[in-house]
Amino acid sequence: MCAVCSGRRARPNLNLLLLLILLLGPHTVEGVWPLPQAITSSTERYPLTPQAFCFSYGRRSAARPGCSVLDAASERYFSLIFPDYTYALNALSNLLLYCPCVPDNLSVSAGRASLNAETVWGAYFVNKTKIEDFPRFQFRGILLDTSRHYLPVKTILKSLDAMAYNKFNVFHWHIVDDPSFPYQSHTFPDLSSKGAFHPMTHIYTQSDVRRVISYARLRGIRVLPEFDSPGHTKSWGKGQSDLLTPCYKGGIPSGTFGPVNPALPSTYQFMERLFKEVSAVFPDSYIHLGGDEVDLSCWRSNPYVRAFMQKMGFGVDFAKLEAFYMEKVVNITSFFNKTSIVWQDVFDYHERRSSLSVVEVWKEGCYLCEVRRVAKAGLRVILASPWYLDQPGPTHNWARYYTVWPLAFKGTEEQKSLVIGGEVCMWGEYVDATNLAPRLWPRASAAAERLWSNEKQTSSVDKAFPRLQDFRCILLRRGIQAEPLYVGHCKHEYHSV
Amino acid sequence: MCAVCSGRRARPNLNLLLLLILLLGPHTVEGVWPLPQAITSSTERYPLTPQAFCFSYGRRSAARPGCSVLDAASERYFSLIFPDYTYALNALSNLLLYCPCVPDNLSVSAGRASLNAETVWGAYFVNKTKIEDFPRFQFRGILLDTSRHYLPVKTILKSLDAMAYNKFNVFHWHIVDDPSFPYQSHTFPDLSSKGAFHPMTHIYTQSDVRRVISYARLRGIRVLPEFDSPGHTKSWGKGQSDLLTPCYKGGIPSGTFGPVNPALPSTYQFMERLFKEVSAVFPDSYIHLGGDEVDLSCWRSNPYVRAFMQKMGFGVDFAKLEAFYMEKVVNITSFFNKTSIVWQDVFDYHERRSSLSVVEVWKEGCYLCEVRRVAKAGLRVILASPWYLDQPGPTHNWARYYTVWPLAFKGTEEQKSLVIGGEVCMWGEYVDATNLAPRLWPRASAAAERLWSNEKQTSSVDKAFPRLQDFRCILLRRGIQAEPLYVGHCKHEYHSV
Numbered sequence: 001m002c003a004v005c006s007g008r009r010a011r012p013n014l015n016l017l018l019l020l021i022l023l024l025g026p027h028t029v030e031g032v033w034p035l036p037q038a039i040t041s042s043t044e045r046y047p048l049t050p051q052a053f054c055f056s057y058g059r060r061s062a063a064r065p066g067c068s069v070l071d072a073a074s075e076r077y078f079s080l081i082f083p084d085y086t087y088a089l090n091a092l093s094n095l096l097l098y099c100p101c102v103p104d105n106l107s108v109s110a111g112r113a114s115l116n117a118e119t120v121w122g123a124y125f126v127n128k129t130k131i132e133d134f135p136r137f138q139f140r141g142i143l144l145d146t147s148r149h150y151l152p153v154k155t156i157l158k159s160l161d162a163m164a165y166n167k168f169n170v171f172h173w174h175i176v177d178d179p180s181f182p183y184q185s186h187t188f189p190d191l192s193s194k195g196a197f198h199p200m201t202h203i204y205t206q207s208d209v210r211r212v213i214s215y216a217r218l219r220g221i222r223v224l225p226e227f228d229s230p231g232h233t234k235s236w237g238k239g240q241s242d243l244l245t246p247c248y249k250g251g252i253p254s255g256t257f258g259p260v261n262p263a264l265p266s267t268y269q270f271m272e273r274l275f276k277e278v279s280a281v282f283p284d285s286y287i288h289l290g291g292d293e294v295d296l297s298c299w300r301s302n303p304y305v306r307a308f309m310q311k312m313g314f315g316v317d318f319a320k321l322e323a324f325y326m327e328k329v330v331n332i333t334s335f336f337n338k339t340s341i342v343w344q345d346v347f348d349y350h351e352r353r354s355s356l357s358v359v360e361v362w363k364e365g366c367y368l369c370e371v372r373r374v375a376k377a378g379l380r381v382i383l384a385s386p387w388y389l390d391q392p393g394p395t396h397n398w399a400r401y402y403t404v405w406p407l408a409f410k411g412t413e414e415q416k417s418l419v420i421g422g423e424v425c426m427w428g429e430y431v432d433a434t435n436l437a438p439r440l441w442p443r444a445s446a447a448a449e450r451l452w453s454n455e456k457q458t459s460s461v462d463k464a465f466p467r468l469q470d471f472r473c474i475l476l477r478r479g480i481q482a483e484p485l486y487v488g489h490c491k492h493e494y495h496s497v
Numbered sequence: 498m499c500a501v502c503s504g505r506r507a508r509p510n511l512n513l514l515l516l517l518i519l520l521l522g523p524h525t526v527e528g529v530w531p532l533p534q535a536i537t538s539s540t541e542r543y544p545l546t547p548q549a550f551c552f553s554y555g556r557r558s559a560a561r562p563g564c565s566v567l568d569a570a571s572e573r574y575f576s577l578i579f580p581d582y583t584y585a586l587n588a589l590s591n592l593l594l595y596c597p598c599v600p601d602n603l604s605v606s607a608g609r610a611s612l613n614a615e616t617v618w619g620a621y622f623v624n625k626t627k628i629e630d631f632p633r634f635q636f637r638g639i640l641l642d643t644s645r646h647y648l649p650v651k652t653i654l655k656s657l658d659a660m661a662y663n664k665f666n667v668f669h670w671h672i673v674d675d676p677s678f679p680y681q682s683h684t685f686p687d688l689s690s691k692g693a694f695h696p697m698t699h700i701y702t703q704s705d706v707r708r709v710i711s712y713a714r715l716r717g718i719r720v721l722p723e724f725d726s727p728g729h730t731k732s733w734g735k736g737q738s739d740l741l742t743p744c745y746k747g748g749i750p751s752g753t754f755g756p757v758n759p760a761l762p763s764t765y766q767f768m769e770r771l772f773k774e775v776s777a778v779f780p781d782s783y784i785h786l787g788g789d790e791v792d793l794s795c796w797r798s799n800p801y802v803r804a805f806m807q808k809m810g811f812g813v814d815f816a817k818l819e820a821f822y823m824e825k826v827v828n829i830t831s832f833f834n835k836t837s838i839v840w841q842d843v844f845d846y847h848e849r850r851s852s853l854s855v856v857e858v859w860k861e862g863c864y865l866c867e868v869r870r871v872a873k874a875g876l877r878v879i880l881a882s883p884w885y886l887d888q889p890g891p892t893h894n895w896a897r898y899y900t901v902w903p904l905a906f907k908g909t910e911e912q913k914s915l916v917i918g919g920e921v922c923m924w925g926e927y928v929d930a931t932n933l934a935p936r937l938w939p940r941a942s943a944a945a946e947r948l949w950s951n952e953k954q955t956s957s958v959d960k961a962f963p964r965l966q967d968f969r970c971i972l973l974r975r976g977i978q979a980e981p982l983y984v985g986h987c988k989h990e991y992h993s994v
Contacts, residue, residue: 148984152992179984197986392889394927428984430891434973434991435935435980476931483932487645487676487925489694494931495649 228290258298636918725787755795
């Protein structure tokens with residue numbers, strides 16, 4: 001298998017390819033988003049024509065013909081660059097990567113790209129351009145929530161397209177939560193057959209999940225699944241009895257249920273089997289374990305939970321119980337070779353923080369204070385707080401998501417290097433397939449540039465605005481339902497169905 | 498021509514038909530939106546089958562077969578009631594209105610509907626139901642702004658579908674404004690060829706406009722065009738020289754332009770020709786003349802405008818100049834048999850208010866105070882202030898649009914009867930085809946029920962919520978991209994493309 005295809009390490013090459021391809025479109029350098037780390041463009045112009053244009057592997061490229069990621073990307077982007085030429089694409093596709101027209105026209109071997117275009121007639125031009133590029137942060141995520149509302153697979157795939165155009169590289173799939181459990185587990189089929197909104201139409205089958213993962217992979221995107229517990233699990237209880245804690249009122253069970261029951265051995269046996277399956281289904285090395293917003297009142301009401309705490313020596317400190325539970329789950333997943341991510345709550349109440357790996361900061365207020373605390377504790381950090389985009393806002397709010405400075409805290413270089421990236425969160429209370437795209441784009445594009453580009457080169461909202469407007473039109477032309485930033489128009493408007 | 502087709506007076510009949518048809522779908526009475534004035538439903542149930550179901554004209558109905566509005570509505574709604582049966586529709590369409598299966602099954606002659614369903618086998622049932630219905634307000638509008646962003650004709654037609662489902666009956670087409678002039682005038686073709694965002698792709702041709710009007714008419718919707726002046730006319734100036742006022746700075750023209758120049762006779766000759774065309778193109782008896790937010794500084798700077806004011810005896814009272822201009826335009830359009838509507842600004846500065854007919858109240862603050870003032874002056878009122886939906890908001894804000902009481906001002910019955918209705922305004926600064934539908938629906942549905950239904954029967958937000966949720970799912974099933982109200986699901990989700 002070729003280098004680009006074999007692992008995560010080679011992904012920047014794919015991103016570089018996509019960037020270069022973006023440049024090849026009939027756009028100016030100014031319309032490129034996110035901004036590359038270094039770009040020099042001369043006035044020298046070369047004509048570009050679909051007949052003579054091809055992607056080819058450089059002589060010194062480690063990636064060779066047959067590399068599925070690059071082959072597929074070439075095919076997708078050819079028709080994006082020459083939208084009017086798609087009809088002939090099939091006939092030409094063999095030519096794409098092997099045609100001898102321009103040797104060395106694209107080299108992706110050394111993290112550097114150089115383009116030498118042949119001088120032929122054509123309608124498109126490209127300026128002589130040299131780009132050096134790499135991402136500022138390695139983790140650039142978008143969270144989609146498929147529990148509060150079910151998102152059809154097609155909607156997820158479309159979002160992956162848009163993510164790739166924005167160089168997001170992590171799809172954080174908040175796949176289950178209180179309202180519904182759409183993940184169809186082969187180990188525990190009742191979880192979705194009883195816990196989904198509908199057991200047939202509102203689920204993700206194994207084949208759906210595979211399709212999402214494979215679609216994402218070809219676009220340089222990792223799929224990070226989240227199975228949030230012990231809170232946010234109401235829907236789990238429908239298909240798995242004795243998993244949730246029975247709440248008590250006046251000394252007897254009230255009939256309602258709280259978080260996962262941490263006092264029963266059966267809980268951990270269930271989690272082990274579930275995470276064994278999940279670890280195999282989702283190949284990414286990361287897994288998100290949630291751990292946020294645990295309502296303690298139900299645990300507190302339950303005499304068996306209280307007795308368990310006495311036995312364990314936790315006294316009445318329920319934070320200890322939470323920490324105990326999370327550590328068990330972290331251990332289970334690390335047994336399956338996964339690096340676990342948790343929401344900041346777990347870090348906040350946990351005494352033995354060294355058992356944690358990656359902490360996602362999501363709460364409002366001084367989020368950089370929390371980033372600093374986590375980095376000081378030597379753990380890796382993902383920043384989400386400033387990028388909660390599920391609440392709507394006029395699109396001019398995009399600047400709010402742009403003027404975020406993830407490293408503006410007091411700390412050593414080493415501590416800052418622990419901030420591995422950031423994430424846009426699109427929670428599902430008010431969002432489904434009807435409004436997901438315009439609510440995400442182009443507001444998430446603001447976060448995309450912050451996470452990819454050099455901060456000093458992208459600190460001005462005023463300078464970014466026309467580029468983002470231009471990029472939003474590119475997204476429209478590619479079929480992404482990105483909402484407008486302000487009064488104006490695009491050459492190709494979105495045509496609703 | 499049949500009664501239903503011949504004029505506005507008969508429209509409630511069409512609405513009644515649509516309501517009845519909604520009831521026939523596999524929905525409970527509770528899912529009907531907006532709530533009918535009176536509805537009684539017994540537990541007696543009749544089966545319903547597409548094979549034996551038809552619409553037919555009642556014996557005493559003034560509307561006869563061949564009435565295009567009802568014939569088209571029957572055809573549309575048949576496939577909405579029996580969505581799985583659409584394939585066979587063409588074969589059956591001749592049967593629809595003439596089949597002898599149930600005499601008198603639908604009578605629309607007396608503002609009363611009675612349904613007698615034949616007892617046949619089938620998958621659908623309908624409860625024995627009696628409905629009496631009529632709208633609370635005769636004017637139930639939605640404003641779309643096609644100047645700040647161009648809306649493709651398809652997007653407008655789709656909005657008309659959704660409007661009909663919500664019993665809106667006025668499409669207020671804010672067709673031109675400062676940013677662009679997409680209306681292609683045959684008298685002044687330069688207005689769009691120079692003033693549109695693009696002279697070919699971002700315009701409404703005469704045939705586009707006819708298509709919109711005809712599509713709206715078949716859905717019981719009137720098209721109210723707005724040609725807003727003297728402000729909001731920057732785009733007009735591009736295709737019509739000497740129309741806008743040259744602004745002066747330091748005694749010389751600054752090169753910028755202000756509102757329409759009220760001091761030149763050519764202005765009124767132009768308006769006469771333009772409104773002659775517009776009055777013929779848009780058959781509705783109403784026309785909206787705008788008149789809002791006139792920036793006086795440019796008029797003030799122009800020595801010729803000041804001289805004109807002296808000559809007219811206006812002194813330095815620019816409100817008098819505004820009033821003079823608006824009265825001229827009102828007179829022009831009334832010559833073409835149009836009733837003019839103006840924004841509240843015109844009422845506010847106008848001394849001879851009796852020359853006005855209908856005033857639209859749009860400003861924030863105590864809007865009912867303004868409604869009262871206009872009604873006291875004996876003019877008709879349309880209320881828009883509480884229904885500015887162009888700014889996004891979480892959908893739970895729908896209650897804000899629901900708990901509006903348009904008649905809650907001190908006034909006589911006669912004054913209250915001057916409030917002819919209300920309007921949802923969807924301005925275009927941040928809205929185009931990408932986000933129009935989810936931003937409108939179902940929030941505009943809240944306004945729809947307020948304008949249609951009995952206020953006492955619809956004063957509870959809690960009671961409305963499940964009905965609106967249900968109705969939103971119906972909208973989805975009919976292809977309207979209505980956003981979710983809260984966590985949950987619909988049987989048929991929206992599938993993005």
